[in-house]
Amino acid sequence: MYNNRTKINALLTGDNIDFETTVMGWVRTFRNNQFIAVNDGSTNNNIQVVIALDLLDDATQKRITTGACIKATGQIIASLGKGQKVELKATSIEILGDSDAEKFPLQPKKHSLEFLREIAHLRFRTNTFGAIFRVRHSLAFAIHQFFNDKGFVYLHTPIITGSDAEGAGEMFRVTTLPIDGTAAKNDDGSINFKEDFFGKSTNLTVSGQLEGELAALAFSDIYTFGPTFRAENSNTARHLAEFWMIEPEVAFNDLEDNMNLAEEFIKYIINYALVHNKEDIAFLAQRLEEEEKQKPVADRSEMGLQQKLDFVVNNNFERLTYTEAINILKNSNHNKKKKFQYLIDEWGTDLQSEHERYLVEKHFKKPVILTDYPKEIKSFYMRLNEDGKTVAAMDILAPGIGEIVGGSQREERYENLVARMKEMNVPPEELDFYLDTRRFGSCVHAGFGLGFERLVLFVTGMTNIRDVIPFPRYPKSAAF
RNA sequence: UCCUACUUAGCUCAGUUGGUUAGAGCAUCUGACUGUUAAUCAGAGGGUCGCUGGUUCAAGUCCAGCAGUGGGAGCCA
Numbered sequence: 001m002y003n004n005r006t007k008i009n010a011l012l013t014g015d016n017i018d019f020e021t022t023v024m025g026w027v028r029t030f031r032n033n034q035f036i037a038v039n040d041g042s043t044n045n046n047i048q049v050v051i052a053l054d055l056l057d058d059a060t061q062k063r064i065t066t067g068a069c070i071k072a073t074g075q076i077i078a079s080l081g082k083g084q085k086v087e088l089k090a091t092s093i094e095i096l097g098d099s100d101a102e103k104f105p106l107q108p109k110k111h112s113l114e115f116l117r118e119i120a121h122l123r124f125r126t127n128t129f130g131a132i133f134r135v136r137h138s139l140a141f142a143i144h145q146f147f148n149d150k151g152f153v154y155l156h157t158p159i160i161t162g163s164d165a166e167g168a169g170e171m172f173r174v175t176t177l178p179i180d181g182t183a184a185k186n187d188d189g190s191i192n193f194k195e196d197f198f199g200k201s202t203n204l205t206v207s208g209q210l211e212g213e214l215a216a217l218a219f220s221d222i223y224t225f226g227p228t229f230r231a232e233n234s235n236t237a238r239h240l241a242e243f244w245m246i247e248p249e250v251a252f253n254d255l256e257d258n259m260n261l262a263e264e265f266i267k268y269i270i271n272y273a274l275v276h277n278k279e280d281i282a283f284l285a286q287r288l289e290e291e292e293k294q295k296p297v298a299d300r301s302e303m304g305l306q307q308k309l310d311f312v313v314n315n316n317f318e319r320l321t322y323t324e325a326i327n328i329l330k331n332s333n334h335n336k337k338k339k340f341q342y343l344i345d346e347w348g349t350d351l352q353s354e355h356e357r358y359l360v361e362k363h364f365k366k367p368v369i370l371t372d373y374p375k376e377i378k379s380f381y382m383r384l385n386e387d388g389k390t391v392a393a394m395d396i397l398a399p400g401i402g403e404i405v406g407g408s409q410r411e412e413r414y415e416n417l418v419a420r421m422k423e424m425n426v427p428p429e430e431l432d433f434y435l436d437t438r439r440f441g442s443c444v445h446a447g448f449g450l451g452f453e454r455l456v457l458f459v460t461g462m463t464n465i466r467d468v469i470p471f472p473r474y475p476k477s478a479a480f
Numbered sequence: 481u482c483c484u485a486c487u488u489a490g491c492u493c494a495g496u497u498g499g500u501u502a503g504a505g506c507a508u509c510u511g512a513c514u515g516u517u518a519a520u521c522a523g524a525g526g527g528u529c530g531c532u533g534g535u536u537c538a539a540g541u542c543c544a545g546c547a548g549u550g551g552g553a554g555c556c557a
Contacts, residue, residue, distance in 0.1 A: 028518085029516095029517085029518060029519085031515095031516045031517065031518090031519050031520095032513085032514055032515075032516045032517095032519060032520085033513090033514070033516095034514065034515070034516065035515075035516050035517075035519085037517080037518090046517095048516085048517080050515085050516095053514075066507095079515095080515060081515045081516065081517075082515090082516095082517080083516085083517050084517085101507090101508060101509085102490085102507095102508055102509075103490085104490095105490065105491085107490075107491075107506080107507045107508080107518090108506095108507080108518045109491070109492090109506050109507060109518065110491085110492075110506085110518085111491065111492085112491080112492070114549060114550075115491065115492090117549095118549095169555070169556065170555090207557090228557080230555090230556075230557085232481095232555055232556075233481055233555085234481090234554085234555060234556075235481080236552090236553085236554090236555095236556095237550090237551090238556085238557085239555080239556070239557080240557090243557070244557095245557060341553085352553085352554090353552090353553070353554090354553090402556095402557095403556070403557065404557070405557080406556075406557060449557060450557070451556085451557030452557085453557080454557060455557095464550095475481095476547090476548085
């Protein structure tokens with residue numbers, strides 16, 4: 001057996017001392033020709049491996065460089081120095097993989113997030129990204145646990161989709177046809193997709209919602225959790241071309257049930273990370289605090305990361321309608337003093353980022369659920385309210401992130417749905433399979449989509465979405 | 481996609497009104513020290529100033545185009 005090592009996390013958190021063991025991991029620093037800080041990714045903390053001055057010959061000692069992979073065997077003892085409880089007093093050191101210090105880009109010093117993004121294949125080996133991706137893992141695990149405990153079915157919706165009317169943005173085309181212009185054409189000059197792999201035009205999915213609804217009207221409660229793709233030319237710190245989305249869909253839920261589920265869900269998974277990733281979140285909180293110190297006092301956030309997460313878990317989200325939000329904004333001093341770039345005057349226009357931020361960060365200072373938007377600015381599948389003007393939509397806005405959840409009670413009435421599709425120029429014949437759910441045993445149901453990376457942003461306190469997914473895809477970038 | 485700022489050593493940044501051989505800190509290398517905590521001390525090496533073109537006796541510095549990155553906006557999750 002080769003892998004007879006003990007994980008560093010187990011050694012640092014355990015109570016045992018004075019026993020022999022082996023660790024394997026990557027060198028972070030080598031101090032004083034005696035102390036090697038080794039990390040294996042099981043925790044943000046390193047174990048200190050202590051080597052006697054005569055243990056290694058000079059040539060071997062020089063190979064202990066930042067980034068090298070080593071195997072160290074020896075006694076776990078109570079540390080003789082300050083700064084750590086235990087340390088490994090080595091009886092043997094083996095270099096498993098050399099790392100040329102002149103060429104290895106990560107050095108024991110501060111690096112900018114922009115630089116680390118260029119070497120995303122190596123950034124896992126930093127404290128910050130180690131913490132981020134352990135938290136990301138925990139959040140993903142908690143999502144499955146939450147829904148499983150509630151009896152939801154985890155539904156795998158297709159990644160390649162044949163319907164191009166999902167209505168959530170530009171799509172990436174999937175094809176095996178030649179791209180040099182020699183693909184078979186129809187008489188009118190358009191591409192003949194009957195010759196394509198699937199015999200029709202196909203794309204990467206932008207949402208699993210429509211398929212999710214099909215399954216919800218059989219299992220009652222389902223959720224999806226998978227990658228989604230948007231070919232929008234969005235160059236922001238909040239958008240990716242490939243991102244992961246969680247989409248629950250629940251039969252017999254109305255809009256209020258939907259809000260309750262979303263709020264409970266967000267609190268559950270944040271709390272899971274708070275409990276299971278204490279050290280990682282503490283590290284990220286400290287990192288954020290140091291970053292905040294660089295900013296002017298006025299721009300600093302009032303709460304630290306830890307406080308912010310505790311606050312969200314322990315307080316109710318503010319719920320109000322679009323109409324109420326418009327009134328608050330219209331009567332705000334901010335609006336009267338004309339501090340908004342876009343002044344609020346008309347009911348019916350969509351809220352700008354600055355308005356959402358004002359509501360969340362200045363007025364309520366907590367997550368906000370906005371409901372009942374004008375039908376004109378929302379999708380065709382959202383249920384028309386009794387007033388005939390608004391739809392049963394809900395968006396959850398988070399401080400610092402903006403929209404984190406978008407959801408609605410779905411239009412379950414066949415005639416209304418078809419009418420809305422025609423209004424919004426969605427051809428009903430292309431979504432005939434979807435309309436079948438309304439033809440056969442339709443029922444009240446609701447669901448929402450939560451952008452996983454935006455949640456990871458919120459929990460880690462990071463500000464750029466490209467730093468919370470291992471290998472980010474965005475316009476002009478698909479490295480690694 | 482739009483607005484705006486930036487791009488100089490491996491990294492983070494200085495570089496004045498255009499003017500001799502482009503600097504610092506960290507990292508790296510060499511040596512010293514040896515219970516260190518991103519160790520410390522001494523010394524050394526390291527540059528196509530984003531790319532392309534232009535103005536000028538002379539361009540890191542001025543102008544234009546392109547690219548990339550940051551911040552803001554739009555689209556949204």
